Amino acid sequence: MTEVRERTSKGVTAIYRHPLLVRATHWVNALCLLVLLLSGLQILNAHPAFYWGEVSHFDRPFAAIEATTAANGDLKGQLTVAGARLDTTGVLGASKSGGDQLQARAFPSWATLPGYLDLGAGRRWHFAFAWVLVINGLIYLGFALGTGRTRAMLKPTREELRGLGRSVLDHLRLRFAHGEEARDYNILQKLAYLAVIFGLLPLMLLTGLVMSPAMYARLPVLADLFGGRQSARTIHFLVASGLVSFFVVHVAMVIAAGPVNEMRSILTGWFVIRREKP
Numbered sequence: 001m002t003e004v005r006e007r008t009s010k011g012v013t014a015i016y017r018h019p020l021l022v023r024a025t026h027w028v029n030a031l032c033l034l035v036l037l038l039s040g041l042q043i044l045n046a047h048p049a050f051y052w053g054e055v056s057h058f059d060r061p062f063a064a065i066e067a068t069t070a071a072n073g074d075l076k077g078q079l080t081v082a083g084a085r086l087d088t089t090g091v092l093g094a095s096k097s098g099g100d101q102l103q104a105r106a107f108p109s110w111a112t113l114p115g116y117l118d119l120g121a122g123r124r125w126h127f128a129f130a131w132v133l134v135i136n137g138l139i140y141l142g143f144a145l146g147t148g149r150t151r152a153m154l155k156p157t158r159e160e161l162r163g164l165g166r167s168v169l170d171h172l173r174l175r176f177a178h179g180e181e182a183r184d185y186n187i188l189q190k191l192a193y194l195a196v197i198f199g200l201l202p203l204m205l206l207t208g209l210v211m212s213p214a215m216y217a218r219l220p221v222l223a224d225l226f227g228g229r230q231s232a233r234t235i236h237f238l239v240a241s242g243l244v245s246f247f248v249v250h251v252a253m254v255i256a257a258g259p260v261n262e263m264r265s266i267l268t269g270w271f272v273i274r275r276e277k278p
Helices: 020-045 119-147 149-154 158-162 164-172 187-211 213-218 221-225 229-257 259-268
Strands: 006-009 012-016 063-069 075-081 084-087 270-274
Touching: 020 119, 020 229, 020 259, 119 149, 119 187, 149 187, 158 164, 158 187, 164 187, 187 213, 187 221, 187 229, 213 221, 221 229, 229 259, 259 270
Parallel strands: none
Antiparallel strands: 006 012, 012 270, 063 075, 075 084
């Protein structure tokens, strides 16, 4: 198990929660996921539609982002999901990307890498940082398993699982642990991190491999696991959306729980606990 260091002074206890390697892999992961998101949207711009199964039925997408022309000639953006249509003009389908006029483009220029339409460049950015993410993730996982960090910090106890409902209500009310209760991750943090590390990230990797022509040719069984290549593509996008949602909630909780202490923890490793007054 990783040795826990702490120091106490004037009613304040500082715990060395995050070793250097954990902090480094955290920020590399953050950079990789940002580049993968922006480059992934660039790739998706080439064909912003989703299907289920092995092949694309272009006339029957499960979901699609489209640009349409209204009766008055104006360009309109539209999101279609399972037959339901939503006007997304200005954001999706039709947006102002570097000019005053609306352009037919699934995602605006500020949300893609590169900003201009370039499928080849988007793929190069995406595949390069996908490998960086995989290598970085394996380094973190090897360290976490080898030092017992996964068991010590992320494994929920039965008592914590029984208090899951109460923890959910506390978070909804923005009530966070203080004092000694804040020493360890709470049950929601543990479950979220476990879901990302052992669920979403591996699923994103596997579905991404299915979309690689070389890997698909060598291991077609991967596509079968997800019900077809197009199904894997759809799942890949949904998993990416789940990671974005996790990131948004993660940042929101950092701000709500105390951004100074939380940022100090991930930058220096030291997490501060203040004793509650009797």
